[in-house]
Amino acid sequence: MAQSTAPDTTTPVHPLIESSRVEGTPVYDSTSKHIGTIQHLIIEKVSGRVVYAIMTFGGFLGIGAQAHTIPWEKLHYDTSLGGYRTDITEAQLSGAPGGDEKLWRDRKREQEVHDYWKIPPYYGF
C-alpha cells in the first residue's frame, strides 16, 4: 500500500544545527573548493542573530592557521554542499583585519572588520 517514493527516510538535510555542533562546518569558495572551517559562531545575545563566524582558512597557503572574524553576511548555506559558500578570495583575506579570535570584543576592531568587508554592523541602528 505504501508508496515507495518516500524521500524523508533518507538522512534529512535539516535546516537547524545545535550551537554545540557548529565547530567543523566546512566553508567552500565560489568553485565549491573546500577552503576553510568554522570554529564557532558569534551570536548577538538580545536578538539571537549570528553576526560573525570565527573561521580558519586552511586552503590558502601561509595564512591557514589564523582565525578570522568573518561577518555572517559573507557566508551562504548551501544545502547541496552541507556547508557554507563564500565569495571571499585569498587576496581579500590576506589584507583583512584579524588574526585574533577575540577581535569581536573590541568595538573599534569590529568596525575595521565591517569597513573592510563592506558589511553594515549589527550595532548602531
Next chain:
Amino acid sequence: MAQSTAPDTTTPVHPLIESSRVEGTPVYDSTSKHIGTIQHLIIEKVSGRVVYAIMTFGGFLGIGAQAHTIPWEKLHYDTSLGGYRTDITEAQLSGAPGGDEKLWRDRKREQEVHDYWKIPPYYGF
C-alpha cells in the same frame, strides 16, 4: 591629564557571545528567580537565527532534569541579570511537549512546541 570617568575599563557587558560558550547561561523568571540553565541553542543554518533554546529547569521541583525545547521568543536577554528572563511558569512547563533534546529534528513535534507556546514557527513563511 586623563579624565577618571572612563567607563570602558570595567568589565564590559558585551552584546555578543561565542556559540561554544552559551552552555550554562542562566534563565530567570519574572521575579528574577533563577529557574533554569541553557544547554545549547538551536540555530537556523541559512538565516543564522537562533530558533530554540534547549534548557533545563532546575528550580521547578520534579521536572528539573528534563531538557525542554523552548522557542527563542520566550526568552529575553536582560543585561542587568547577565542572563535570560522568561515568563514561563511551572504550570505551563509541566504540560509542555518535550523531554527530548532532539525534538527539533522532527517537524511534527516542532509544530507541537509552536502550538503549545503560541509562537509562530520559523519555517513555512
